[in-house]
Amino acid sequence: MFAPYLDRWSLISDGEPILTHSSRLLPVLWQDRPAMLKVATDNDERYGALLMQWWDGDGAAHVYAHEGDAVLLERATGKRLLLDMAMNGEDDEASRILCRTAARLHAPRPKPLPDPIPLTRWFRELEPTADKVGGTFADCSTVANALLSDPREVTILHGDIHHGNILDFETRGWLAIDPKRLNGERGFDFANIFANEELPVITDPSRFRRQLAIVSMEARLEPKRLLQWIAAYSGLSAAWFLGDANTPQVETALTVARLALSELAA
Numbered sequence: 001m002f003a004p005y006l007d008r009w010s011l012i013s014d015g016e017p018i019l020t021h022s023s024r025l026l027p028v029l030w031q032d033r034p035a036m037l038k039v040a041t042d043n044d045e046r047y048g049a050l051l052m053q054w055w056d057g058d059g060a061a062h063v064y065a066h067e068g069d070a071v072l073l074e075r076a077t078g079k080r081l082l083l084d085m086a087m088n089g090e091d092d093e094a095s096r097i098l099c100r101t102a103a104r105l106h107a108p109r110p111k112p113l114p115d116p117i118p119l120t121r122w123f124r125e126l127e128p129t130a131d132k133v134g135g136t137f138a139d140c141s142t143v144a145n146a147l148l149s150d151p152r153e154v155t156i157l158h159g160d161i162h163h164g165n166i167l168d169f170e171t172r173g174w175l176a177i178d179p180k181r182l183n184g185e186r187g188f189d190f191a192n193i194f195a196n197e198e199l200p201v202i203t204d205p206s207r208f209r210r211q212l213a214i215v216s217m218e219a220r221l222e223p224k225r226l227l228q229w230i231a232a233y234s235g236l237s238a239a240w241f242l243g244d245a246n247t248p249q250v251e252t253a254l255t256v257a258r259l260a261l262s263e264l265a266a
Helices: 003-008 043-055 082-087 091-106 126-133 135-149 187-194 205-219 223-243 247-265
Strands: 011-013 023-030 033-040 063-067 070-074 154-157 166-168 174-176 182-185
Touching: 003 011, 003 033, 033 043, 043 063, 043 070, 082 091, 091 154, 091 166, 091 174, 091 187, 091 205, 126 135, 126 223, 135 223, 135 247, 182 187, 187 205, 187 223, 205 223, 205 247, 223 247
Parallel strands: none
Antiparallel strands: 011 023, 023 033, 033 070, 063 070, 154 182, 166 174
């Protein structure tokens, strides 16, 4: 899988391959620079490479080369990790970094937009699940439908802003990787900050309220609107996990959704 691109782009292997559910990655050196060779195995990753090119290194890793399923990316070499920060006393600062990076990605560009996927299509699995299961799914679906029917501040979105997708690029700062190439209200991108299942404290009500204040201020979003997006996104995430029969993560996502719904009702 990697061999044709190693030869074509004059790359030197610089580590062990990394396998994910959607791509194959290999740390490499390109013109004496650390880079990451990524070969997509699903459409979301292929589309994401187009968006990375469009951002052109502003808020996201540089794309050095792109052909077919393969993309050659600037590699993060910094030692700081946002998830570690969030779990070791710097949760608030990690959230601020996520918000600032998202804001850079949302900034207008003069170039023609890539062909994006509308959020309405992204949410298409929530309503059938709500109709079938009801309960919190139905509440989240109602909120999502209201948001999607009246979008504000529409822009190109990253689609998967979380602690593992914003990396430390040292002198270049914190930059994004692995976008989903979505188009919709910018508030959607900030909801995922509350939904990282790798962070055990996301279901803690006091932590939730503290991060709500921080993210709404940093992202310049009305707390109510942010809560609505958190509820909508968490319901969608739970629907995805339900489809994968991932019961623990279904309940985690629904717990976050209930926190948001409870705050909205207060």
